[in-house]
Amino acid sequence: MKLNQLARSLVVVGLGAHAAVWAQEEVQKMERVEITGSSIKRLKDEGALPVQVITASELSRKGITSAEQMLRQLGINGTGADNAISNNNVFGADTDRLTGGTANANLRGLGPGSTLVLLNGRRVSTSGMSGGAVDLNSIPMAAIQRVEILKDGASAIYGTDAIGGVINFILKKDYQGAALSMDYSTPFESGGGTQRKASITGGWGSLDRDGYNMMVSLSLTDNDILRGSDRDWAKGFQPARGLSPNSSSSPFANIISGTGTALGAGSAVAGSGDAVKYTRINLLSLQGACDAAPYGVQFQPGLWTPANASAATKAANNASGRYLCNTDYGSQFMLAAPKKAENLVTRGTFRINAQNEAFVELTASRNRVKSELTPGQFSTTAASGTLYPVSGPYYLNLKNFGVTDFDPTKPIAYRWRMQDFGNRVIENVDENSRLLVGLEGDIGAYSYKLGASIAGAKGYSNLIDGYAYTKPLVDALSKGLINPWVPPGQTQTPEAQALIESMKARGRLQGGETTLQQFDGSISGDLFKLPAGTLQFAAGFDVRRETYEFAPSADGFNCVSGLSTGATDVLLCPGNTAVPKESRNIGAVYGELAVPVFQGFDLQLAVRHDQYSKIGGTTNPKIGFRWQPAQMVLFRGSYNTGFKAPSFQQLSPNTAPRDYTATWSDPIRCPTDPTQCSIVGLDYTDSGNPNLKPEKSKQGTLGVVVSPTANMNLYADYWRVDLDQRIRKLTVGDVLNNYALFSDRIVRDANGNATLVQAGWINAADSSTSGIDWGASYQFKHSTGTWLATINGTHMLNAKERTFYGQRQVDQVGKFNTRTLYLRDKFNADLTWSRDNWSATFSTIYKAGYDDQDMSAKGVLPATANTKVASYTTFDLFGSYIGFKNTTVTVGIRNLFDRDPSFTHHDVDDVAGAGWDPRVADPFGRTLAVSVRYEFK
Structure with missing residues (x-):
């Protein structure tokens, strides 16, 4: 039985599985599969929700080797400070000191905690340090078969935290044979940034023939550091x-x-x-x-x-x-972090009978990412006894x-x-594991799934270099034993340098751990016949327990922002206050119906109730429709609500001080005391808030898919997400720049001078975000070969936000923001050609420009300064050859025309990156990438 023309075209555009379509000519038999966004198994290639499918072969031919690389190319993923570079820095008041080295998804720019990341349709544990979101470094990309991205809220199907959407990484199944792959990339320009990855995957046993299949996949990653000194455009002095x-x-x-x-x-x-x-x-x-x-x-x-x-x-x-x-x-600055990682996945599938299978799955990963920061800085004072003595040498x-x-x-x-102490270096380690066992199959006319899993993540950070105990430092400074005025071209004396080395703090700084225990099940099938077709249903439950704890290490480092004489005080280390072990239980039940109303028009109805201990319950409905009035056109849409509970860290007070390195003029003290007009080094805290309330959302989509010919497809989906009680971090800048609103958050001493700013997490006001996801594809055959052209993008209509109720909403699209940049347009386009043993893909990634940070409140820009950050467009070219026995060789150049990051003059104390923005740009420049894959047959 053949699929109709539109259903086949939906594979290319509506579902995004471009590579799978043009590479296959044979008509496939009818089979029921489960697509992300629904628990009901339906005929393959049917779909009403905007789901994009990216296959492993598509990733390979574009030279993509990590989940973060994949997401940075997608218009749906927010341009936020959730990448490994922004997370691995102390700059930016929004910086979470517990996310060092991690990379997070941020669909729709609603925050990593609003994107649900699944592995084979089930949850994995959030990062051990922050506990706020899944670290994409833990995803075993070498064993991935495809990635399904649901561009719609899915709280009624998967859980309350799927407000921004769902990313489902699906592993290979019934894999037989063995494959060894090597990936290598290095920038053409001198300096660091070389990346290496090796993977081996093996599988044996056939489910049909032997009744079982076993698969093991191991990958190793080794990335070199790239420093700002390696790139001329990275200078912070222009x-x-x-x-x-x-x-x-x-x-x-x-x-x-x-x-x-x-x-x-x-x-x-x-x-x-x-x-x-x-x-x-x-x-x-x-x-x-x-x-x-x-x-x-x-x-x-x-x-x-x-x-x-x-x-x-x-x-x-x-x-x-x-x-x-x-x-x-x-x-x-560090432009790209050094990283070493290991990822392991093993899966065993066992055929019980013709209709039922059992499986066991174990995944484990370890990621070590170093954060290299600028040398520390301090001021000496009479109070600390650190003034340079007159008798000093x-x-x-x-x-x-x-x-x-x-x-x-x-x-x-x-x-x-403190240049002579060297750069401050912290090693961030994140370890993840999950053991999953399950049953799935058919009982009569019904399909079922059962699963039980135990997942956990441990994260910790180690001080490697550049940090000093303050007690011996104060002692050395008070005696003038260290020279703060070493003449250019000279160095500290050997005795002074040995003294510096002796006072460095090294060892375990802090660590955290999350666990997730889950038991879930579902059943689906046909209920009864209706005039327009069969009414289908799904029902299920999800019970899980989440825990989190965080503690400074037994080494007893006490992070301080100034000079002190405590025996364990360490200057400027990014320590957080301990969080005793916290836990919560979540139970959920849900139901779903696929209702054929009339020929060509179907409804998807779903509802889910989640009950959180300590927080409360919430019921979230979802309604979607699929209408195909003609073979060439399909309309689709949905409406649903969501509910996002605060993370453990957001709820937990943190009194560890931070150092605000920008200047601030105290509106109370400055008029009478000039020393309070340019305050530098003000301490602040960015504490959690135990009184936080959950976010609530309303969202929907409305789209159309058009297939004017069998080989041409176009789609557009309007989407909108409205959030209330939005959880966001009130930054030190928010407090200082809105003194009238937050004067109670500034602590003063007996003289009335500001000594501490109390920032942190709050329930802010509402927001409304909307846009259009769009795309097209065209496939044709020619005497020169088979060609496929695709383009997918997101056009932002608005991103209206206000920090506090009573303010007017301000549209942030195309404007500088310290959190997420809402670029007006983002798209990626590919042109793929294949013939015989050869194939090639030419890709472009476009990110629109935006208004640069308004510096009028901080300073004056010269007449030569641009106030608009230019758009950023890069091109990649990759080619593959499969003519060697059992071997695929792929060679390509990323950033083919060596496009430098667009210049921005933003204040680095607000957002990481001096002269460039790591939320938008790639720091590597033109880069050679080579991949070799050999299959043992």
Whole structure:
């Protein structure tokens, strides 16, 4: 029995399985399969919901070797700070210090916690450190048969957290034989960034012949670091374009003012042409040689002084910045992290009889990703006893260099970038495992599934280098044993360097663990005949228990943001407060109907009730339709509601302090105290909130699929998601920039000076996000070979948000945002050719431009600065040859035309990336990629 023309075309566009269609010419027999988005097994290639299927062969021919690479090309995946680079950084007030090294999915830009990631249709454990979302590094891509992406909320089918959609990674089944594959890629430009991956997969036994099948797959990954110093465009000092570091520290220390110190309240500078009392002075700046120090640059006070600032603020910024050196931290940034990973999957399937099978599945992974951050920075103070002593061997007398009011009889206060301690390096380790056993098959006319699983994830971070215990550091600084003014081209003495090495903190910093125990089952089949066809049903249950705990390590590191004398205090390490073991139980029941209303028109009706311990229950319905009025056209749509419970981390208070490195002018103290006009190094916390309420959503889709010919297909799906009580992190910037609203979140000392900002998770206001997913494909045969052209994209209509009720909603599409960039358009297009043993794919990925960050509240941009971040388009070219016995060789070039990331002058204290944005761009440049696969037959 043949499938009709439209059903076949839906494979290409509506379901996205492009490669599978053009490579197969034979008519397939009728079979029932379960497609992501429904628990009812139906005739293959039927579908009403917008589901995209990406096959393993499609990934291979495009040189994609990881889940993160795949998702970064898709328009549906949000352009957010959920990638491995943004997650593996301390910059950006939104940065979750517990996500280092992880990569997350973020469908519709609604956040990683709103995307449900499944493996063979069932849940896997969230990351052990943050507990908030699944780490895509744990997915065994070498054993994946296909990936199904449901571009619609699925809370009524899979659970309340599927608001943004579902990604279902499906493993190979009944695999026989063995295959060895090697993947290698390296940028053409010198530097790091080389990536290697080796995989071996073997399977034996035939379900039909032997009654069983066993499969084992192991993959190993080894990626090298890529640093900012390896790329010219990654420089953080491009003042003509409006980009300059806002740090006040330097490898050659800046001398700062302070009561009872050598610089006192400031000093005039001979030859400056004015009588200004400068409050921060660097000898190299006086000599016009800030860049003589490693990564040193001249501070640009004009770029960081708003045009509408008061005269007092302008004077204070000039006095503190004209002779200040700082650091080009862009060149020190890590553009791509070093990574070592192992992934293992084993699966055994056993035929009980002709209708029933049992299976056992074990997956395990271990990922080690290093975070390499810029050297730490600190300011010495009289209170901490760390002023440089007059008797110290490296005392720097600025009076000899024209600083007229410098008093060499007093100690020196200074701010120093700890270049001699090296970059701060943290190793983030994430271990995941899942054991699943199950039964599935048919009992009479009904199909059933039963499964029980135990999954867990452990995450921990190790201090490797660059971090110092503060007690010996304070002691060394108080005695002047370390030289903060090492002349350019020279180094610390061997004795000083040995002292530095002796005070470094190394060992386990902290760790967390999540577990997931699940028992689920479903039954589906036909109920009875209706005039238009058979009424089908599915019903099921899902019972699971989730746990999370987080604790500092037994090594006892206590992370602090300033100099102190605690025996276990470590300067600037990203530690979090302990979270005692928490657990919750979730029970759910659901039902689904496929109703043929009349010929060509079907309804999908579903409802699910979830009951959360400690949170409460929720019932979420879903209704969908599929209408095919003619062979060439199909209409589809759905409406459903959702409910997202807060994560354990979002609910747990965290009192560990952070260091806000940007400047802030205190609206209360600045008018009377100039020292409070440019506060640097303000502490803040970004705590969880035990009073958080769940998010609630309403969402829907409406689409059309058109097949004017057997080989041409087009689709468009309108979608909209409305969220209420949205959970988001109130950043330190939100608090400081909205002082009137959050003055109670600023802690002050006895003198009224701000000492701590209390930021963290809140239930914000509502949001409304909508857009159009669209695509087309055309396949044709020619004397030159078989050709397939496809294009898939997302056009954003709006992303209206407000942080607090009472504010008006503001559309964020095409505008800079510290969280997710809602780009107006994203699409990827492929042109694939095949003939005999040869095939090739030419791909393009397009991401629209957007308005750059508005710096008017922070500084003034030069006339030469762009205020629009350019669109970003890259092209890839891959070719494959299968003419060698049992061997497939694929060679390609990513970023064929070596497109640099689009320039952005955003403040790196708000979003990671100096001069570029890792949410959008690829830092590797033109890259050679080679893959060899050999099958043992």
